[in-house]
Each structure stands twice: as C-alpha cells, then as structure tokens.
Amino acid sequence: MEPSENSILFTPYKLGPVTLRNRTVRSAAFESMGDRYSPTQQLRDYHVSVARGGIGMTTLAYASVARSGLSFERQLWLRPEIVPALHEITDAIHSEGAAASIQIGHCGNMTHWRTAGQMPVSASGGINIYSPTVVRALRESEIVELAKAFGRAVRLAREAGFDCVEVHAGHGYLISQFLSPYTNHRRDAYGGSLENRMRFMRMCLQEVMEAAAATGCAVLVKHNMYDGFRGGIEIPESIEIAREIERFGVDGIVLSAGFVSRAPMQVMRGAMPIRTLTHYMDCWWLKWGVRMFGRMMIPSVPFRECYFLEDALRFREALKGPLVYVGGIVSREGADRVLNSGFQLVQMARALVNEPDFVERMRREGAGCRSHCNHRNYCIARMYSIDMKCCQHCPDLPKSILQELEKEP
Numbered sequence: 572m573e574p575s576e577n578s579i580l581f582t583p584y585k586l587g588p589v590t591l592r593n594r595t596v597r598s599a600a601f602e603s604m605g606d607r608y609s610p611t612q613q614l615r616d617y618h619v620s621v622a623r624g625g626i627g628m629t630t631l632a633y634a635s636v637a638r639s640g641l642s643f644e645r646q647l648w649l650r651p652e653i654v655p656a657l658h659e660i661t662d663a664i665h666s667e668g669a670a671a672s673i674q675i676g677h678c679g680n681m682t683h684w685r686t687a688g689q690m691p692v693s694a695s696g697g698i699n700i701y702s703p704t705v706v707r708a709l710r711e712s713e714i715v716e717l718a719k720a721f722g723r724a725v726r727l728a729r730e731a732g733f734d735c736v737e738v739h740a741g742h743g744y745l746i747s748q749f750l751s752p753y754t755n756h757r758r759d760a761y762g763g764s765l766e767n768r769m770r771f772m773r774m775c776l777q778e779v780m781e782a783a784a785a786t787g788c789a790v791l792v793k794h795n796m797y798d799g800f801r802g803g804i805e806i807p808e809s810i811e812i813a814r815e816i817e818r819f820g821v822d823g824i825v826l827s828a829g830f831v832s833r834a835p836m837q838v839m840r841g842a843m844p845i846r847t848l849t850h851y852m853d854c855w856w857l858k859w860g861v862r863m864f865g866r867m868m869i870p871s872v873p874f875r876e877c878y879f880l881e882d883a884l885r886f887r888e889a890l891k892g893p894l895v896y897v898g899g900i901v902s903r904e905g906a907d908r909v910l911n912s913g914f915q916l917v918q919m920a921r922a923l924v925n926e927p928d929f930v931e932r933m934r935r936e937g938a939g940c941r942s943h944c945n946h947r948n949y950c951i952a953r954m955y956s957i958d959m960k961c962c963q964h965c966p967d968l969p970k971s972i973l974q975e976l977e978k979e980p
C-alpha cells in the first residue's frame with residue numbers, strides 16, 4: 572500500500588530556529604535511566620537509537636529545573652554540572668541527523684522529602700495520597716525564584732546543545748497544579764480566577780521566552796486540554812489558557828490531558844498493570860497499599876488509536892499557531908491522518924519505546940505500517956522502579972507479569 576499522496580510526514584519542518592528533517596518527534600517519556608539526577612550512557616544509547624531510527628527530533632524526558640521539583644532519583648536535574656554529559660548526548664543525536672529537545676518542569680506535589688531535599692511544595696498545601704506525602708504551599712518569594720529557574724534551565728539546555736525545550740505545563744505537575752482549581756486553593760494573586768491561576772505559568776513563560784530569544788532555542792509547551800475529572804480544568808477554560816500560551820509566541824503547543832495525581836491513565840490510556848507495578852517496588856508498605864487500592868486509584872481508560880484527535884481538533888479550530896499532536900499514534904495511517912487534519916508535528920512515545928526505528932519503518936513500508944505496541948503499559952509500570960523498557964524486549968519476565976499482561980484489556 573502507498574501512503575496518502577498528500578502526506579507531509581516526511582517533509583522538513585521549521586520549528587523556530589531549527590529545521591527538523593520530518594514531522595516526527597519522540598515525545599517526552601520518562602526513561603528512568605539517570606543516575607543521581609545525571610545522564611548515563613544508557614540514556615545516551617536510547618536516544619541515539621531513536622535518532623538513528625529516523626525521528627525528526629527526540630526529547631529527553633522531564634528534567635527538573637530545581638532540586639525541589641524532582642520526583643525520582645533516576646531523573647535529570649538540569650544544573651551546570653551535567654551540561655558536558657548532556658552535550659555528549661546532543662552531539663550524538665545530531666550526528667544521526669535528528670534534532671534534540673529536553674522537557675523541563677517541576678513536579679510540585681509529586682515527590683517525597685528524600686528526593687526533593689525538602690518538604691514537597693505545590694500551589695496549595697495538603698496531602699497528596701498518590702506520592703503519598705504532606706505538601707506545603709509555596710511562598711510568593713519561592714514562586715518568583717522557581718519561575719526564574721525555568722529561564723535558567725533554557726540557558727543550560729542551549730549550552731548543552733539542545734535545539735528545543737518543552738515546558739511541561741500539563742499532567743498535574745507544578746504549572747498545572749497552579750492552573751487547576753483542583754490543586755490551587757490560594758486566596759492571593761496566584762489563586763481564584765483563571766487570570767490569577769495562570770500567573771505562575773505566565774511568569775515561567777516570560778523567563779523561558781527571554782532566555783530562548785537570547786540563545787536561539789525553539790520552545791514547545793505541553794498543555795492539558797482537560798484534567799480528566801470533575802473539578803479539574805475542562806476544554807473551554809483550557810482553550811483560554813492555550814490562547815495565553817500562544818500570545819508568548821511559542822513555536823508549538825503539545826496537546827495532552829490527564830493528571831498524574833488523579834487521572835493518570837487519561838494521559839496514556841489503557842490499564843495500569845498493578846501486579847507488574849508492585850512487582851518492582853521495594854517498599855513493602857507501598858507495595859501492599861498499591862495492591863489493595865491501586866485499581867481504584869488508577870482507573871483504566873480505554874485505548875484507541877489517535878485517542879485525543881477529536882478533542883485536539885477543537886483546539887485546532889480555536890487557535891492559530893502551530894500545534895503538536897500526541898496520543899495513540901501507532902500507524903503510518905494515523906500519523907498521516909493527524910497531519911492532514913492541520914497539526915504541524917506528531918509526537919509518539921510508546922511506538923518508539925517498542926521500536927526505536929518505527930519512523931524509518933513507516934517511511935519504508937508506507938501506508939500499511941503499524942506499531943507492534945499492544946498498549947498493555949508494562950513500560951510505564953516498570954519505569955516507576957527501574958528503567959523504561961518494553962516487555963517485548965524483556966525475555967525473562969516472571970510468570971505473574973506475563974499472566975497479567977495477557978489478561979489486561
């Protein structure tokens with residue numbers, strides 16, 4: 572089968588100051604391959620394999636702009652000490668013909684004292700049962716400092732050779748915790764009206780855009796179309812937020828949804844394999860708690876190909892600037908359909924966890940090409956405790972995991 576004649580998938584795209592060789596981007600998907608908040612050879616090898624596999628741009632996932640914003644020890648903390656090691660990674664990505672991006676963010680209440688080096692912080696204080704942890708509200712002076720940290724992160728990313736940064740403003744992390752009425756109960760200038768809830772995001776974007784203009788960096792912003800539960804952000808309000816993001820002149824908005832501390836499977840769709848998740852945990856009481864209450868806390872959301880497309884089209888109609896589609900792209904036909912609907916770039920995570928050279932295969936095989944990913948989400952369950960890996964690349968999985976993966980819908 573031939574790909575659709577008007578396919579733009581393998582045409583170059585100018586993303587701000589960088590030109591991508593095609594319209595594909597490896598979405599930020601936490602590799603869990605860092606060591607004490609620093610990059611490793613394993614992280615380099617994974618991204619080089621994706622770059623070699625034909626991607627337009629690959630994204631190193633979720634680097635924190637501050638120590639307080641780290642969720643995991645195997646996560647990156649973007650600081651001057653790791654710039655040389657990151658530069659080795661971007662050099663290697665570039666020599667395979669791909670561009671390099673890094674997602675920057677702050678996890679807010681999704682951490683523990685030990686990882687964050689302090690009590691977890693958020694827009695408002697309380698208890699986050701998903702971490703689980705007690706959280707305190709940020710002081711105004713800290714909010715100003717954290718916004719500046721986003722700007723510093725862009726400068727460091729450029730020093731390390733990245734072509735683009737992706738600001739994580741969705742999925743219930745810190746910027747999203749300010750935006751969402753579910754997590755923001757402040758009574759000062761950062762809470763209440765939408766205008767106030769957007770203030771922290773605006774401060775971060777101001778710093779990011781200044782640093783990006785000064786250093787020649789492309790900027791994407793990952794944004795929630797909706798949080799995915801009653802009391803969270805819904806599409807009409809989210810469109811207003813997206814318009815505000817556009818006003819900063821960003822190079823693209825990545826449209827996603829879901830909230831890690833309330834509706835995590837809205838992001839990825841499918842079911843979380845709880846047995847697998849707990850198999851890799853070493854904290855006995857957490858293991859026990861998740862086995863007892865996991866299915867209730869992490870409800871399944873059915874997967875289907877291009878699952879965000881209808882919602883994303885509402886944003887396409889309302890917005891003028893470049894938009895990046897993410898969510899359930901598993902075939903050449905799906906990627907073409909999304910691009911033909913008016914999106915400028917397509918992002919993929921699991922298709923590339925499963926097969927780093929899926930892009931090259933789409934180019935070679937054309938319209939009939941499909942990913943071998945089955946969306947049982949072993950990679951996600953595993954990533955919380957050890958590295959991100961596809962079950963199809965793990966030959967010696969225990970029987971209990973194999974049985975669970977067979978059972979999942």
Ligand SMILES: Cc1cc2nc3c(=O)[nH]c(=O)nc-3n(C[C@H](O)[C@H](O)[C@H](O)COP(=O)(O)O)c2cc1C
Binds near residue numbers: 674827838919950959
């Ligand atoms: C293992 C894994 C880790 C992820 N980690 C992140 C992350 O760090 N930041 C983020 O914005 N999204 C993360 N995601 C979500 C993906 O970026 C993407 O939005 C989602 O998986 C839908 O794309 P897909 O259907 O192509 O997998 C992760 C997804 C997976 C599978």
Ligand code: SF4
Binds near residue numbers: 924944945961
């Ligand atoms: S582990 Fe499962 S969901 Fe993840 S990439 Fe592999 S097949 Fe896809």
